[in-house]
Amino acid sequence: MNLQINHHTIEQTHSLKLAGEVDAYTAPKLKEVLVPLTEKEGQEIIIDLSGIEYMDSTGLGIFVGALKSTKANNSSMKLRGMTERVRRIFEITGLTEVMDIENEVKGEAK
Template identity: 55%
Template sequence: MNLTIDVANKENENIVSLSGEIDAYTAPKLKETLLPLTKGENTVVTVDLAEVNYMDSTGLGVFISALKSTKETNSELKLINPNDRVMRLFEITGLTEIINIQDESVRGGM
């Protein structure tokens, strides 16, 4: 599986929509796209994880690097809509304590 990365800019926010898998093969491409977006002063970088069906520790490393970069530029990193599997990875590593992760999707119940 591959990773598709779409970036949209609106005012002081960069919205990064991801689709696919974040692993050792795709993480460098994500880092190459994501880190420059975190260099702007006072910007918000929102990463939509709704279509990410798999992520390993290399993906976590990319988000930690992005978080450090936003702290240096007084910006904000926000992750939205992770599926349960991806969210569990953030929870068991304790990253939910330091990264802003929100579920902004509207999921209907059955």
């Protein structure tokens, strides 16, 4: 499957909406869009993962690198709209403890 990335910017706030899969084949595309945003100072990056059906360790690595870069450049990154399946991967790896992740899980009863 492919990865689609919709990117909208308002001043220093970047909103990315991802759909598809983040794996070894599609991760370079995500990195190409995400990393330059994290290298600018004072940016706010909001990533909507509600359309992500699958993510592997390559995808997690992109987000870890982006987190380090945002912290080094006085910026912020927030992940939102995770499906239960994707959130589980972040929980198992302990990334829910270090990343700003919105609590609402797609498909969960409120």
